[in-house]
Amino acid sequence: MSSEIEQEIIEGEEDVKDQDEENGENDEDENEELAEDIEALKKEMAKIVVEAPTIDVDNSETYDLENFSKSYKEISPKEKLILSFAENFRRQYVHLYRDRKPLFLNPLNECGVEKFVCTTIRPIQLPYQSLYDWDGCGEFVADYLNFVPLEPPTDLPKRLKSPTTVLDEQKGNCFEYSTLLCSFLIGAGYDAYVVNGYATRETCLMDETREICPLMRKKEEKTSSQETKQQRKYAVRPPKDLRSKYEMKQHKRKEDEEATEAEKRRQEEDNRIAELEKPPKDPLFGLRIHSWVLVLANKREVPESFFIEPFTGIAHPVNSVNYLGIESVWNHHNYWVNMQDCSEGVKRLKYDLGDPTLWEYMYPSNEKPQLQIPDDIMNEFDDDDEEEEEIEKHLDMPPSWVDPIRVEEKDFQLRCPQGKKTLLYKKAKLDKYAPYLHRDGLVSRLSVYDDYELNDLLQVKEYYENRIDKLYCRVHNHQNGWVTEQFYEGRQRNLKEHRYKANAPVHETDRVMVFYSQARVDGLLERREKMIDKSTQEMTEQFVDRTDFLYFRSVTFGKRPKKFGPADGKSNPKRPIHKMVEKFKRNEALPANEDMAEVVYNIQEEKITVTYHTENSKISASTREFIKPPNSDEKGATLIMSPEMHTTFQVEPQSKQKKQVEVYEQMVELIASEDASDQKARESEDEVEEILNDRTKEEATSELDISVYDTSRNEKAKKHRKELERLAEEEKMRRQEMELDYLAPFLAQIGDPEQISRQQAYKLKEDCLADLKQRLIDKANLIQARFEKETQELQKKQQWYQQNQVSMQKDDEAEYLAYCGEAMFRIHILELRLNRHKEMAPHKYMALESKIRTDPRLSEYF
Amino acid sequence: MSRLYDTVEPSVVDEEMLQKAVEEQGPKDEAGRLAKAEGIDFAEVTQLRLDFKNILKIDNMWCFTCLTKLQLDNNIIERIEGLDVLVNLTWLDLSFNNIEVIEGLDKLTKLTDLTLYNNRIARIENMDSLVDLHVLSIGNNDLKDLENLTYLRRFKNCKTLNLNGNPFCELEDYKVFVLAYLPHIDYLDYRLVDEASKHSAYEKYQISIEEMLHDERAAQRKLDEQLAKEKEFETHKKAYVEKLNGPYMFDSMYQDDIEGNKLSAMPGVDELLVVYRESFSKICQQIFEFGLIEHEKRVGEIDEFWKAINEAKTENKNMGMVKVNDFIDYKKKLFLDLLQLGEQGQSIAEQRFAEYNDKVAILQDALMGYEMQLVDQLEETVKDFERNMADMVSGFLENVQALISQCRDLENMHHERMMEIAIITLEKVLKNELDDDIPDELRELCVDKDTIVNAVQTSHDLHLLKIDNREDDIVTRINQFMSNMIRDVHDNEEVKRNRQRVSEINNLIDHLRDEIDNLDLQGLNY
Structure with missing residues (x-):
């Protein structure tokens, strides 16, 4: 591979030498020279193309060229121009900076045609809302594609497939990932660039096993700004501090020492963990080529520039340690080469693309990003600039050769290839599924482990979507066995959260239920059941916003009494209630001395x-204490009160004593409310049972809720539509039948002539009427025959019955009677039919006759 | 209403009748027995029925100050009287009596339900104080005048009205009239009124209703304006600067000043007066504004003071409550333990008793300690506050007095000029050189030098007197306010509060000690 480049370089150098020699000549000659150079270049490029397949045969996949549109397979003239520019640039670059790596300028596409990288980017905005923001795009690309590592990791790839192919195959290397992501981002309006650079091994190989899973990262807690206490004129002096200052100082010194020691220990621990977690040394450190996306600030209200790692969709700040260097960046307009020093990684780089000393651009254009000059100096230049506005014509990038990118709705929903994806993180594993893929609506499962090898399971968190029972999250903590389930609003009893022990028996064990208190009539917020010891259990309920100011109720149950006697089979006896406590908020309308706080x-x-x-x-x-009179359990009994039953402590020593009457009435009231609370407690118990029953039922048949607008999945809608279609069909058939000609067979008999003569008409009429008559008679005969048959049978049966009456059993008799009844019924029906038929027959005859008379084909003769 | 029982003796509301009624209608059964034993206090009765008692005159009701519901129906009452004490009354039933005039309801401002069904009333009147009336029943009376019904427009809360059985019900447009003029009625004659008929009725009488509405609105607006003005006046009074925003004071000076008025007829005095008036008014305005600002400052100061005091009190209270609640928890546990110990743990029980008593003592000390702390804190704060207020007040007074002395200077200057003009005029009159005619009064004064000088002097003295009065007024009022406030703070916050708290603590401690003693007895017995 490198020999090729060397060859090219040599040839390029020769060309440059040629140019240098002819430098003194006129411009026209130079243009001619340039044209010649272009020709020479073309020839060389053609050469390269021929030779390439021999080397790439192991890695490349061949594509059926038929599937691609014209632009994929051909180079348009403008593209040729661009490519020649690029080649020119490359040669100059190589000449000036010999020790820099080769540029990624014009790789082959899937059809084996060279295309400039800038034109491979196809800005597009898909009609999905989540793709409007950069994080949605990043996540989509990361989820949708499977990643292929660069082979070898230190060289640029030879091929760059178009984004459409990448989407079809759902796999690609880092450059293809970045190109696709950049297309989405530029389409959404971001100032995004594909970056060609170097990264750590972990980044190149998408190894996130040292990263904390993003779902587990604690959200930054907003530090609430403390309200500065108003500087008040009257600050009451705090009480005198009678503690010895010396002692306090000693104490403080000791505390400080302990604190520093703890700090030291903690630091040591951190260091140790960091050591453990450090990745093993990478022999190719600094040489691994990687591609990612850079998003500059200023467009789409991005406050600061940042990188997006296309494999994971996560944003990194510009000084991230994952990236070690940048060679070049490009977008769909232009290509820039990085001229800054990358020895310390990407920390110190500035991203002012308009500054030629930092970034060498390839194509001069009017759209280049402006050099960032501070505003006051710009103002000075403004006046001058306005006068000198000459718009120079520069070469601009041709439109992309890639077809418009399209993603189907169902593929979008399916997201990950085949609908599932598993990602490994530090001490965690994340499984992602497409919605509706799992029968119970599972969309993601996060397993947290205690060790790095992912063996020791700590906690499993599962997220669900579209469940009819509105469950959206379940957390199973394996360390203490507690399961927490969280629900959306809209459930029958407004259950919001349910915590219970996984392996405990279902009823009467520790559990906590949290409700949506605003949707409940009784304002219940939380209900807790707890086993205090073997024989006692406690249930506490907390309420919000009740009109009777009740905010807390706790009921203590005792052991269920053993029942001796026959097994009832009916409902379990209820546990007896030992104690109930109710607490109320302050009711401002009553004086404090009569407003009950706790009962x-x-x-x-x-x-x-x-x-x-x-x-x-x-x-x-x-406080006030009552001893219940002995007959309080009987309903309607008059309660007698004696003064010993009531003791009270009044805070106000001079307050007047309450009258006996009032005290008595209060006691009666309290006894009544005790009954009410008792009932409420029982109701609560029942409710808990009901909820548990509901839950077990729901878990058994977990159904997913399909939205009415989701036409592809909606079974009900499908059935309805099919039904409609079927009805429509039937309707059509029926209508067809109606149009059958009743004269057709007769016309057919006489050979279907065009014109019907008088005789033929008469004959037709006769035939028709005769046929009808025959049919009517036949029908009457049929009914008659049936009728006679039935009556005969009935008679036979009756005879048989009479003969065997004595010796028949009860069952047989019943059977006979039943048969009799049915037979009579049938006979009756047949009789009716016969009669009706006889009545209707002449009517039908007349009707047909009049129809024939009025038939347009025969009417002229009648 | 004539009855079959005409011959029966009319009765009177006397002690016996009331006692019997109260007992019958009081708590029943067991509660009744207890109530009788203790005796029912009339002042605590809230509902009373005195119907079918053939009562002729309402009387003797002065005990029932807590009464909210009173039924005097089916008697032979002829006048509504004797109900003035029953200010808490919300429900009054006077149906089936012989009442002819609505009166005597002036004190019953809380009344919401009133029924005068089946009486002999001819006119709806004297119900101005019943602003909260919700349900009114005047059926079966002698009402003839539909226009009279407009009196009921003022009861905006009245949704239920019964007028059935009155002579005007026979009139054709009775219903329409009622619906049109009384739009806030929802239930007329025990039937729900529907919107459609309301609208049509309204349209019929639209013009006159509009007029009426217009008048009412104008009256309402005037009332509102007046209320607003009064409120403003109140705030000015609080700042001690009422009637100073403008030429009021100046005008009041000249109001009683006969001589001054006479002298103002002198030539050249007019312009002088105008200028004097202006500058005087300006100074008054200054005083006014300054007074308002100072008032604001004082109010702010007082607010802050109270805020601080309340904060301290709540903090202290919370601390105290924490201690008390802790102790109560400890006490509960201890009692449970003791009850369960029973006989065996006699010595342990005794040890526990001692422990308990110790703890009680500690609690007492702690609570008292907190109280003393609070007293200290409050004392200091109050002192600070006093000092600051005093400073403020004195500052205010100084400024005001300075401004008023400016007024005095103005007056003095004016006086001098008046004197000059007076003398000149006098000379002119004596020499008969005056061009214009001067009014007679002035001529009288210009007889000789003494009279006119006297006149000018009296005028001046009067003015000065007025100014002095005003100043004194301000000074005394503000000083009084200050002293009242400080005294209140001392009394309530420091002394009363302290005493209350101490007695509360003592009461609590005694109670706790008693409890353990009682329990002690039980424990030892068992």
């Missing part, structure tokens, strides 16, 4: 304790 129903000890809210100026709260 404890101690059912085991038959006590009710009420704690009220504290008033604004007080620090303690009043």
Whole structure:
């Protein structure tokens, strides 16, 4: 390969030498010379093309040239001009900078035709919303294609397939990835360029095993700006600090020491981990060729320039350590060669493409990016520039030879080739699936491990889409066995999140359920069930925004009593409730001393304790305790209250005592509310069971929800359409039948003449009527025959019955009676039919006669 | 209404009747027994029914200050009276009586439901104070005048109205009239009114309704303007600068000044007056603006002071509550343990008691400690505040006084010039050189030098007096305000609050000690 280039260089040098000799001649001659050079160049290029296949035969894939359009197989005159320019540039470049690597200018396309790289970029905007932003484009390209490494890794590829082929095959090397991505980005309006440069081995081989999975990266927490406390004139002095200052100093010094030690230890740990994670040394470091995309600022409101790695679709800052050097960049307008020093990687490079000292451009054009001069100096130049506006005509890039890129809707949805892709990261693995590919709607699964070899599973996170049960995420933590499921809104009981232990029995174990409290009538936010010890369980519920200010309820259950006796088979006995606690928020409408803050129903000890809210100026709260009277369980019994049943502590020592009546009424109220709470607790238990039942049912039959607009998948819509079609068909057939001619057979008999004579007409009429008569008679006879047959059979059966009446069994008799009934029914029907037929027959006859009379073909004779 | 029971004696609302009614209608059964034992306090009764009692006169209701619902229907009441004390009344039923005039409802501002069904009322009137009326029933009365119904337009909240059975119901356009003039009625005569008929009714009477609306709106606007003006006046008063934004003070000076008015007829005095008026008014305006600014500053200062105080109080309260709640948790646990210990752990129990008592003592100390802290903090803050306010007030007063002395200077200058002009005029009059005719009053004064000088002097004195009065007014008022406020702060914030808190703490500690004693007894018994 290199020999070829050398050969070319030598030949090119000769040409340049020729030019130098003739430098003194006129311009016209020079033009002639140039034309000659171009011819010579063409010949040489033709030579190269002939020789190439011999070397590339191992790697190349041959394509059927029939599938491609004309522009792929031919070089237009403008392209030839461009190519010659490029060749000229290359020769000068090689002459001036001998020790730089060769430029990537005009590789072969899939049809074996040389094309300039700038024209391979085909800016296009596809009609998919996610492709409007750079991250959507990057992700799409990364997902859609499978990657092929450069072979050998330190050389430029010989072939650059067009983006359309790359999309069809769903695979490509880094240059093809970048060209495709650049096409999308330029189409979306970004200032994007394909970069030809050098990168680390990990980047070239798409090895992300040392990267943290992007889904796991913690989002940057926005540091909330602390409101500067208003400088107030009246700041109350904080209480006197009575602690010894000396002691405090000692304490602080000790703490500082400990802190520094901890810091040191942590740093050591970090270093150790970094050492472990460092990749092994790369022998080809700095030589691996790679291609990626550069996006400059200023277009599409991009604040800062950045790189996009096409294999992963992730953005890197311009000083990323992954990239070690840049040779050249190009877009669909122009080609620039990097003149800056890359010994320290890409850190120090400036991306001011208008500055010829940094970037050597290939084609002078009026569209070149302006040199970035600070504004005040620009203003000075403005006046001068306006006068000297001569628009020079420069060569501009021809339009791209690639066909417009198209991606089908279903391919777009399918995304990854075959709909699945697996990516490996540091201590994590990510599987991606296309929606609707899995029966249960799984779209991605992230497995997090504890070690680098991905053996020790820590946690699995699964994401779902389009499930009817609105599940969208499930996290299974393998370390403590907890599973968390998260749902969208719209479920029957507004379940938002469900946490439970994976292997525990379904009912009555630890679990947490979180609900969408705004959609629930009772404002329930969270419900927790917990086993406190073997015999007691606790269920706590938290509420939001309730009108009765309840925000917390907790119910403690005891052990279920053992039931002795016959197995009932009916519902399980409920666990007995031992204690209930309800807490309320402050109701401003009531005075604090009457606003209940906490009510404890101690059912085991038959006590009710009420704690009220504290008033604004007080620090303690009043309490009241009732002992339930013995007959409180009976419904409708009058509760008798004695003064010992009630004790109270009032914060205000001088407040007046409540009257007995009021106290009594309050007790009655509390007992009633205890019943209500009891009922609520039972309802909650039931609800939990129902939810669990629903969940098990849903898991068993996981169905996916297909949108009404999704015509390709929508089975129901398909069926409906098919039904409509079928109906339409039937309708057509029926209409066809109607148009059958009733006279046809008769006309056929007499040979279907054009004109019908009088005699023939009469004959037709007679025939027709006779035929009808015959048919009617036949029908009547048929019905009659059936009728007689039925009556005969019935008679026979009746005789048989009479004979064997005595010796018949009950079943036989029943059978006989049934048969009798049916037979009678049939006979009756037949009789009816016969009668009707007899009635209708003359009508039909007359109808046919009048029809014949009025038939246009025979009417002239009647 | 004539009854079959004409011959029955009319009765009177007396103690016995009320007692019986209250008992009957009070809590029932068990609660009733308890209530009777304790005795029902009339001042706590909220609902009372005195129907079918043949009452002739409403009286003796002065005890029932908490009453919200009162039913006096089916009696023979002829006048609405004696209900002035029942200011909390929301529901009043006076149907099936013999009332002829609506009156005596002036104090019942909270009334929402009023029924005067089946009486002898001929005119709707005297219901101005019932602004919150929602339901009104005046069916079966003697109302004849449809125009009278427009009186009900003012009850914008009244959605239910019953007028059935009145003479004007026979009129053809009764319904249309009602729908047109009373658009906010939703239920007329127990039937829902539909939009269509409302619209058509409205169209019929459109012109006159428009007029009426126009008048009402004008009246409303005037009322609003007046309210706004009054509010503004209030704010000015608070800043002690009312009536200073403009020539009011100047005019008031000259209002009572007879001599001054007479003297103003002198030639050359007109222009002088005009100029004087202007400069005087300017100074007044300055005082006005300055006063408003200072007022704002004072208000801001007071706000900040209160903010700080409240913050400190809440912080302290929270700290206290934390301690109390911790203790209560500890106490609950301890009691549970003790109950479960039973007989065996006698010594342990005793140890626990001692522990408990110690903790109680610690709690008391802590709470008292917090209180003392708060007292300290507040004392300092209050002192600061006092000082600052005093500074502000004195600053304000100084400035105002300076400005007022400017006014005085103006007055003095004016006086001198008046004197000059007076003397010149006098001389002219005496020499009969005056060109114009001077009014008689002035001529009287220009008899001799003394009278005119006296006149000028009196005028001047009067002016000065007015200015002085105004100044004193401002000074006294602001000083009073200051002293009141400081005294209030001291009393409420420092003294009362402290006492309340201390008594609360003591009460709590006593209660806690009692509890352990009670439990103690139970524990030992078992």
